Amino acid sequence: MGTNRLAGSLVRVIDLQQLRADPDRVRASQRARGEDEALVDALLEADESRRAAVAAGDAVRAESNAASKEVRSASPDDRPALIARAKELSGSVKQAETEESAAEAVLRDAHLAVSNIIEEGAPPGGADDYVVLEEVGAKPAFDFETKDHLELGQLLKAIDTDRGAKVAGARFYYLTGVGALLQLGLLRMGLDQAVGAGFTPAIPPVLVRPEVMEGTGFLGQAAENVYHLAEDDLYLVGTSEAPLAGYHMDEILDANSLPLRYVGWSSCFRREAGSYGQDVRGIVRVHQFDKVEMFSYVHPDEAQAEHQRLLAWEREMLDKCELPYRVIDVAAGDLGASAARKFDCEAWVPSQSKYREMTSTSNCTDFQARRLNIRIREERGTRPVATLNGTLATTRWLVAILENHQRSDGSVRVPEALVPYVGRDVLEPVT
RNA sequence: GGAGGCUUCGCCUAGUCCGGUCUAUGGCGCCGCACUGCUAAUGCGGUUUGGGUUAACCGCCCAUCCCGGGUUCGAAUCCCGGAGCCUCCGCCA
Numbered sequence A: 001m002g003t004n005r006l007a008g009s010l011v012r013v014i015d016l017q018q019l020r021a022d023p024d025r026v027r028a029s030q031r032a033r034g035e036d037e038a039l040v041d042a043l044l045e046a047d048e049s050r051r052a053a054v055a056a057g058d059a060v061r062a063e064s065n066a067a068s069k070e071v072r073s074a075s076p077d078d079r080p081a082l083i084a085r086a087k088e089l090s091g092s093v094k095q096a097e098t099e100e101s102a103a104e105a106v107l108r109d110a111h112l113a114v115s116n117i118i119e120e121g122a123p124p125g126g127a128d129d130y131v132v133l134e135e136v137g138a139k140p141a142f143d144f145e146t147k148d149h150l151e152l153g154q155l156l157k158a159i160d161t162d163r164g165a166k167v168a169g170a171r172f173y174y175l176t177g178v179g180a181l182l183q184l185g186l187l188r189m190g191l192d193q194a195v196g197a198g199f200t201p202a203i204p205p206v207l208v209r210p211e212v213m214e215g216t217g218f219l220g221q222a223a224e225n226v227y228h229l230a231e232d233d234l235y236l237v238g239t240s241e242a243p244l245a246g247y248h249m250d251e252i253l254d255a256n257s258l259p260l261r262y263v264g265w266s267s268c269f270r271r272e273a274g275s276y277g278q279d280v281r282g283i284v285r286v287h288q289f290d291k292v293e294m295f296s297y298v299h300p301d302e303a304q305a306e307h308q309r310l311l312a313w314e315r316e317m318l319d320k321c322e323l324p325y326r327v328i329d330v331a332a333g334d335l336g337a338s339a340a341r342k343f344d345c346e347a348w349v350p351s352q353s354k355y356r357e358m359t360s361t362s363n364c365t366d367f368q369a370r371r372l373n374i375r376i377r378e379e380r381g382t383r384p385v386a387t388l389n390g391t392l393a394t395t396r397w398l399v400a401i402l403e404n405h406q407r408s409d410g411s412v413r414v415p416e417a418l419v420p421y422v423g424r425d426v427l428e429p430v431t
Numbered sequence B: 001g002g003a004g005g006c007u008u009c010g011c012c013u014a015g016u017c018c019g020g021u022c023u024a025u026g027g028c029g030c031c032g033c034a035c036u037g038c039u040a041a042u043g044c045g046g047u048u049u050g051g052g053u054u055a056a057c058c059g060c061c062c063a064u065c066c067c068g069g070g071u072u073c074g075a076a077u078c079c080c081g082g083a084g085c086c087u088c089c090g091c092c093a
Helices: A016-021 A023-033 A038-072 A079-112 A147-154 A161-168 A178-196 A209-218 A242-248 A302-318 A367-372 A399-405 A416-422
Strands: A131-136 A200-202 A227-229 A234-236 A252-253 A258-267 A288-299 A325-329 A341-349 A354-363 A375-377 A382-384 A386-394
Touching: A016 A038, A016 A131, A038 A079, A079 A399, A178 A200, A178 A242, A178 A258, A178 A288, A178 A302, A178 A386, A178 A399, A178 A416, A200 A386, A209 A234, A209 A242, A209 A367, A227 A302, A242 A258, A242 A288, A242 A367, A242 A386, A288 A302, A302 A325, A302 A341, A302 A354, A325 A354, A325 A382, A341 A399, A367 A375, A367 A386
Parallel strands: A200 A258, A252 A375
Antiparallel strands: A131 A325, A227 A234, A258 A288, A288 A386, A325 A341, A341 A354, A354 A386, A375 A382
16 A cells, blocks of 8 residues: 655645634634744745745646647757757756745644644643543542552562562563453453444554654654654554554545544553653553553544543443542643643542542544544545544553552452453452 | 565556556446336446635646656656565574
8 A cells, every 4th residue: 555654745734724714723722732823823824835836836847848748749840949948947847846845844844833723612721720520439438557559569469660670670560460460351341341332452563653653743742752763763652542543544534434443452651751750659650551542533523522432431441440530621731732632530549649640531633634644535525534542441540449449458359340350359468 | 684576546457668649547336317116237427636726616737656866858657765565585483
């Protein structure tokens, strides 16, 4: 299959016609994100320059094409003069094309610099300005001295961070014994739930090409958290969202086939640059973890409804794990470049007396689809699809499960729904 | 690591040797119309994508035969570089 590589094709991250019609909306979005709204004007200007350059190029090419055609049908006497003229025009074409490609490069960079347009209704502000939509379940009341997940994990011989550090360094760990069983069971339960809801299960590559990473929106401000294998120019994915978005790259999908829903199971890798000193204990923040992730391709008009569905499926998982949690509407300034809106579910972590992120669902609208060139055919031409993603389960969930379901003797009750997946109803300390 | 083959408009495919008439062939699929009591079958027509022009349409212009560069008045076609896929050999699981 022939593919249009991001670097070579004209990227249209934002619908230019829409932008020309209503630049203020995009400016307002940039402002809400705390990003530079002058980037919008730079984009408009780059668009103008490129259009002018292309129009000039088209005119010269038309002339040059006509001249070449004349050469073919000319009599031997006329030929030399016509060839000389055509040669001259050919030179002009080359010059015009140099200007065109320069203008296109500028436009491409201008495009890539602008983040997705914030969905109406997203809370204004930064990281601390999220809005709590709902709190679900009662926080556990313990009548004994509680342990944190690492102590519990060590008692159960489920988590071994010492040997993880010995072998791979800080923020690496081994899951052993019931720890390994618990994680596999949890992920499998998530996978089964999604499959039951009609998702296609997928175990994707965890190394992807630059254009997939770029197209998914991870090489912007998030780039420092991405592992790069320079030798092969491949990136280790931080989430299966990347390979699942790339799955339909450069394809025109049948509109009737939507929604296309995939549930990915993969290891995920994050450098965690800039988070030194945060969450250094245990497995809350690690370089490698496993995740089951939902990913949907839907018609753009369906995106908001799908977003709610993804959120509902996440909540179903949390309910089955019997975890107390809250749902937050993430503020505009705290959204990743690709997200127009994001809802997180945060479970209660007793040892920290805090809610911590367990799931995150983003509506990326057509942002990723434009970069990855994923379209549907409509009556009049093609149109980018909308993509959305949402977490079903991760290694971090073990933290919440161990801590919330611990008992005074250091054993941990397995939530009922998980019992068949883990093969036991209690995790017992190993002496 | 070494050698060879391949990549064409949704899918398959002709064309590439020997440059212009390729404004890209045919089939499948899809869309429309006709015919039939409905469906099927059949017949006719349409169907790459992006940009520009237009209020919109029709039409027209430009680009597009994996990507980039080169040769040439002119490149799907010739040359160079790159990517991807496949096969075989070697090496290692």
